[in-house]
Structure formats: C-alpha cells, structure tokens
Amino acid sequence: MSMDEFYNRFKMKARDNVLLWAVIVVMILFAGITERFGIASTRPFSLNEIPISYPYIANEKYSDKLLLFVCFLVPLAVTTALIFSDGKSREFQRFYKTISSFTFAMGLAVFITTFLKIRLAKLRPDFLARCGAKLKKGDLETVMFTVDICTAPYGEFVLNDGFKSCPSGHSTVSMCGMLFLSLWLYYTYAREHTNGIVKILCFTPLLVALDVVTSRIYDFKHDYYDVTLGSVIGIAATLVAVQFVHLEELKEEQELILPPEAADSTHINLKVTDGSSEVFFKIKKVTQLKRLMEAFCKRQGRQPNSLRFLYEGQRVEPEDTPESLEMEEGDVIEAHREQVGGSI
Template sequence: MSHNGPGHTSTSMIHRVGLAGAAARFAQHSYGPDYIALGFLVMGWVLIQLFVNPFHRMFSLDNKSIQYPFAVHERVPVLWSVIIAGVIPFLVILAWSAMVRAGVQKTQVTVLGLFVALMLTSLLTDIVKNSVGRPRPDLLSRCKPARGTPNNALVAWTVCTESNQHILQEGWRSFPSGHSSFSFGGLGYLYLFFCGQMHVFRPRTDLGRCLLAFFPLLCALMVAISRLDDYRHDVYDVTCGGLLGMLIAWFSYRRYYPPLRSAICDVPYDKADLAGPDGFAKLDDEEQGLVRPFLSRGGPSGETYQLQDTESSR
C-alpha cells in the first residue's frame, strides 16, 4: 500500500538527489532556515523605517488627551532601550553559557531565540503602529497647529507646522508602545530562560531563584512605565505593547525549549531528536505542555522512574 501523506512527502524530499534534496536535508538538520527567516525580519523592519509613514487619524485641538508636553529628553531613549532589552540579555546569556559550559549548540539556540523574539516584536509593533495611526498624548506639542485652526472641529494632520518630519510623523505612532513591546520581548525572553535553567516552576523552589528570574520582568516594567512619565503613551498603549512583547517572547522561547514545568526544561530541543531517519515525527506529550509521567534514565536496562513518586519522596 502506498503512503501519500505529509510524512511520505517529506521523506521523499529528504532522500532525493540534487538541489531539492540537499535543501530539505539542510532544513532538517540545521538552523539555517531560521537564520534566513531572521534576515527577512530584519529586512522588513528596515524597509518600514525607511519608506512607511503612519496613517494620520484626525484630531481636535480641544482633546485634552493629546495636550501633554513634548519631552525633549526621554527617561529611556531608544538607544538605551536597545541596550537594556537587547544587548544586556545577549551578554547575560553568553556569560551564563560560559559559566555552566553550556556548549555551542545550546548557546546558539538560545541566542537565536532571543534575536527572533526581538526582531519579530519590532516588526509586528511597527506594522501595527503605522496601520492604526493613533495620536500620542503629546501630539499637539509635536504638531504646532497653524493659527486659525478651529478648536472644536476634527482637523487633518496638514494643519501642523512642525518642520521636523521625524518628530511630526512619530506623533501618530502611539499604539502599541514600542519601548514596552521591545523590553518585554527581550527581557521577557531572558525571564523565560532563567525560569527554565533554574527550574523555577518545580515544587518548592527557593525564593532566591524566583526573585532572580523575575528581575528582568521588573526591568521591562520600569522601561514601560517611563513611557507614561514622558507622556509618550497612555496606559492602554503600554499594556498592549507589553502583552505583545511577552507573547512573542514566549512563542520564540517555546520553539526551542520544552515547557517550564518539564523535568528537562533546561535542555533545548535537538533537531536530531525531532527528526528521525524518515523525516519529522510526532512530538510526545511534553511538547503539548504536559509533563511526561515517565522519563528514561538512559541506562542499559531501560530503567524508568515516575515523576509523581519522585516529587512526593523528596
């Protein structure tokens, strides 16, 4: 009987001679496709920065929610947000890997997940920002409306007299907060990494590990709050930005690591385990968020132990 399902198709592609077969084997046994996709994310983000202007929602001069002053000096400038949520997590992961001698494969997977989280968060945030075109709380200070503009009527952005186009266009990029999403994307990923490496979600974990794991989230929260203090965003913008960044951080982390309640949550997935000789196989229950009731000890007799009994005997 012939098998024409997806598994048979992937198997035939892997064993095929030529460029198609080589590409299939490359995709199966390496993270090259992830690096290629990451490159496209970077390219898309750069193109948005260079060529895309936001949608300009109409506004009214008597709208008190957009009458806040423009903060010339931000509490957390863009450069510092990149350092706090991008550079520092990257250096922390490298230092952690050096201290525990994690190896090249684990370090590569962890750093790749961080970069994917940061770039995917940045790209999606900017797409939503430009599509929504929500005015910032300091819009009128940026716009500098022309004299004679009616106070109680909706007007278009063409009434603005601000000559600096960057300052003016940024006035319609309020939702969601980019600082919030980026900080929770990078520092949220570092939080998940700490939780996995220190088994924070196992029963009766000591408080010190929990505090260390949650510290990156506190830093991300402070970055997000700074956007409220600078009147760059309101609570709605910051909350949605933080949720977006945390969701993408979780998505990126879980692509490479097991669930945090797993007994082996500190060990990343190995492509050799996910793909057998005949192509990709179905993952076990752990990939579905369940803790496996039995784990192989790897001994010559194939001995297993039950997690529930092990936990209760501690």
C-alpha cells in the same frame, strides 16, 4: 574551541536552519525600515482633545539607543557569559539555541508592533506639541483638522512619529528582552531548584521592563492602552519563541542524550563513543544506522565528512549506508574527528 571552529559550527547550524534565520532577518529588516521611513496613516484631530495635549519631552528616560543596550544587548551578554562560564557542558549548542530563539522573539515582537503602529495610526499624548498647529482665517469654526495645519516645530520625522502611539515599541522590546532573560535563567538554573526564592530571583529582570514601560507614560509618549498592548505583544512573542524554538530544540537534544535505563518497549539505547565520553541515544527500534549518524553530526554541529564512524570494526559513511541497516540493543558506534595526520 577556537574562534574559527566556533564560527564554522555556527555557520553550519545556521545553514541547517536557513528558513528560521531568513524569517528573523526579514522581520527585523521590516521593523527597522518601517520604523525609520514608514509613513503612518493619518487621521483628523481636534485641537481641544486633552489626551493629545501634553508637552513634548525630547530627553526621554529611555532613548532608543539605551533601550537597545539594556533590553537587547544586556540579555545577550548575560546569557552568553553564563553559558561559557558556568561549567555546564555543550556550550555551543546552548549558545546557538539561546541566540536563535532570542533573536526570533525580538524579531517577531518588533515586526508585529511596527506593523500595528502604521495601521492603527493612534495619536501620541504629545501630538499637538509635535504638530505646532497654525490656523488660518476661517479655521476657528472648524472642529476637526488634518495634518495640513501642522508646522512641525520639531521636524517632520517627529511629527510623523506622533501618529505611531499604539502599540508602545519600548514596552514591546523591554518586556520581550527581560522576560526572555528571566525564563532563560529559570529554565537553566532554577527550574528544579527546591528553594522558591531562587526561582523568584530569576524573574527580577522584569523590574527593568516595568521601569521602561512606566517611563513611557510619564514621558508623555504613550497612554495606558499603548503600553499594555505593547507589553502583551512582547510577552506573547517571547512565549512563542521559547515554546517553539528554544524548548523544541532542547527537547530534541534531550531525547538524544539519555541514560541507559531510559529505554522502553518501543525504544532502544545506542552508544556513541568519541574516545573520551559516551553518548546514549534513545531512538525507535526501527531507526536506521544512517539516521543515527546524521543525528549525531547535527548534535555536534559538524559535517558528516568531518567525522569517521566505525561500526563493528568497519568504517561507515552516512551517505553510503543503506536505509535497511537497522540497529540492535547494545551496539556501539565509534565517532572520530578527522584531521591531518590521523584522527582524534
């Protein structure tokens, strides 16, 4: 498959799922803008609070760029490389399901996390170091102070970020990315494997997530509650994406690609051939020919006008096929790709 054909198929699939991609874009944009420019709610604090008196560490173990690389780009690269090199069929369909479900999971995770950061306004363990409080005469008897006494020795952005401790964004992103990669490896290669060690190895990426999570504590950026809530959000977002995006599309595809013996009393098997392979569709007995052709086009990621369908020796078009035309067991439909000079 050429890059142009690959791009066109991806673009067409994205148009079919325009609502999903619109939600993904909105969530990621909200998270990015809020994280960079959002001002958290402020709250009074005491200069004697030990939980917010830790030193400020500028060189944290996992910077934002390193986190993005390890927990977002690496899972994308690994899954993409395996999809196009493991010899399994339907590379494009697998790639599209993986990309759409993973970006949805990450978008949902960071959306929830950044929203809660702004609303909760929990102080980071190193907040007083970020604040650099400067007291005036008469302040010695004051118990609670506001941000007005802060000199922001590390800059206003760092000071404002000191009010965004909970939930931990690093914990959210790392757990989301590594759990998704682990589940993808499990469902793709180990779900039906008889060796339990293979199944366990699929979840080794979670060790990376645990390293990221614990680093936020000893870098004095979060406490245990922050990283716990962040991890829970990342896990929940991943499970939602896997259940309602990835597995639902996988289930839909598997219902269309079944062996002949899979028929039952309420379904029939229909065969579509493209000249080199046969695809068995399991559909309800009341399903019309029109619906079958549309389902085949959707599965192939093609526009209906790019395929030529032959039914009982006659060419049929999905848009011109009457709704009343139903199928019978054993019917064969031929699907040919249209191109200049003929069909293939």
